[in-house]
Amino acid sequence: MDNPTSAPIIKVMAKLDTDILIVGGGLNGPSLALACAQAGLSSIVVDALPEITRTEPDFDGRAYALALASVRMLDALGVWDGVADHAQPMLEIKASDGRAGEGAAPFFLHFDHAEIEEGPMGHMLEDRYLRRALMTAMAHAPQITHRPGARVVSQGPGSVTLHNGETLHGRLLIGADGRRSGVAERAGIKRTGWGYDQTALVCAVDHERPHNGIAHQFFMPGGPLAILPLPGNRSSIVWSETEPRASELAAADDDTFLAALRPAFGDFLGQITLTGNRHSYPLGLSLAQSFIADRLALVGDAAHGVHPIAGQGLNLGLRDVGALAETLADAKRRGEDIAAPDVLARYQQWRRFDTAGLAVATDTVNRLFSNDNSALRALRDLGMGVVGALPGLRRGFIREAAGLTGDLPRLMQGRPL
Numbered sequence: 001m002d003n004p005t006s007a008p009i010i011k012v013m014a015k016l017d018t019d020i021l022i023v024g025g026g027l028n029g030p031s032l033a034l035a036c037a038q039a040g041l042s043s044i045v046v047d048a049l050p051e052i053t054r055t056e057p058d059f060d061g062r063a064y065a066l067a068l069a070s071v072r073m074l075d076a077l078g079v080w081d082g083v084a085d086h087a088q089p090m091l092e093i094k095a096s097d098g099r100a101g102e103g104a105a106p107f108f109l110h111f112d113h114a115e116i117e118e119g120p121m122g123h124m125l126e127d128r129y130l131r132r133a134l135m136t137a138m139a140h141a142p143q144i145t146h147r148p149g150a151r152v153v154s155q156g157p158g159s160v161t162l163h164n165g166e167t168l169h170g171r172l173l174i175g176a177d178g179r180r181s182g183v184a185e186r187a188g189i190k191r192t193g194w195g196y197d198q199t200a201l202v203c204a205v206d207h208e209r210p211h212n213g214i215a216h217q218f219f220m221p222g223g224p225l226a227i228l229p230l231p232g233n234r235s236s237i238v239w240s241e242t243e244p245r246a247s248e249l250a251a252a253d254d255d256t257f258l259a260a261l262r263p264a265f266g267d268f269l270g271q272i273t274l275t276g277n278r279h280s281y282p283l284g285l286s287l288a289q290s291f292i293a294d295r296l297a298l299v300g301d302a303a304h305g306v307h308p309i310a311g312q313g314l315n316l317g318l319r320d321v322g323a324l325a326e327t328l329a330d331a332k333r334r335g336e337d338i339a340a341p342d343v344l345a346r347y348q349q350w351r352r353f354d355t356a357g358l359a360v361a362t363d364t365v366n367r368l369f370s371n372d373n374s375a376l377r378a379l380r381d382l383g384m385g386v387v388g389a390l391p392g393l394r395r396g397f398i399r400e401a402a403g404l405t406g407d408l409p410r411l412m413q414g415r416p417l
């Protein structure tokens, strides 16, 4: 018998500060907090960086190709209205094999949104608008406490200790702390992955001619060059190059950089000029071997960092957010502990297969296309020709790019949580 004196058992439990403790106030962490708020779950979002740093317009030079399903979710979270004016609909995607100065190969893929009923495949949106809109939405949600400038240094099940010694307690701890996730590492979750020996050089250019909402991807020997439409006569460039060439280009002045970019870019948009700063991001694959642990779950890049070749990293993260929020909301409705092992297992089962599949697909496409081997070049040109000639297959790719395939969370179907 546990209590022979039959005196009342006093279990000392830490007072809970919140339902969900989220480490990482990047893009996926705030999205999860907003989604969970809709289910009546409170959260604290902790980020090591001060808010002023993260809201500086030049903090992150990326622009995201947000799939239609992600746009629906941002709309359901009340974020889309604040950024819609800065977003550019993506109407078509053209992908072709290329070599600097040679232009595109005769076979190319062409995906047109007109082949599906749902509308544009997605929207391009610059990080600076999305990040700020997420922070504004958090500030207006009474269920969310944002703790910027607070670095997590240690953790226990459902709790974290900050650099100033303060400890926070929640029912569930979320790692939304990016591809080098300290939350995952401290929980003993191992990662699978490798570097690509490639760096993405990111910038924006103004051009003379309109892009007409068309996104271009040229598969160059050093890596893909993506030209992605932004509002007006502007495009976002993601140029993946192998090292050490990438470092040379990153260190070069703007004129030297543009002189190297122009032959790869071609002249189909007329003269190009740089606008804003250039940024570089080393590329690699990093997959957590488990997305869950004791009272803990991972979302976004903390769970899976993939090659940007398909522009899917954030879209995958937002799917995690939709799936986890839905799993937790359903658990709450049923009166379950939101951090119970079987609840978290449902989330992992939903998301792990999908992300591992996409990680393998992006890895394979990058390896197949980022080289100058003539046999592989012939094979991939043939492959593109075949896909392009089969309307059913082509529509499948378009629906995939729009994020409409697979087991979609309710928020991504435009339904309430």
Ligand SMILES: Cc1cc2nc3c(=O)[nH]c(=O)nc-3n(C[C@H](O)[C@H](O)[C@H](O)COP(=O)(O)OP(=O)(O)OC[C@H]3O[C@@H](n4cnc5c(N)ncnc54)[C@H](O)[C@@H]3O)c2cc1C
Pocket: 023, 024, 025, 026, 027, 028, 029, 046, 047, 048, 049, 062, 063, 064, 065, 066, 150, 151, 152, 153, 176, 177, 178, 179, 182, 200, 202, 238, 281, 299, 300, 301, 302, 308, 311, 312, 313, 314, 315, 316, 317
């Ligand atoms: C060149 C490039 C282009 C891309 N283009 C696209 C695209 O077109 N479409 C798309 O869907 N995806 C794209 N991606 C992927 C996308 O950028 C990422 O998936 C996304 O930014 C990940 O967001 P996150 O919130 O998971 O992580 P992060 O943005 O990395 O945020 C992690 C946060 O955690 C905080 N943090 C870390 N450690 C601690 C700690 N100890 N204590 C407190 N806070 C901590 C950090 O300060 C940071 O703010 C691209 C990626 C690259 C590199």
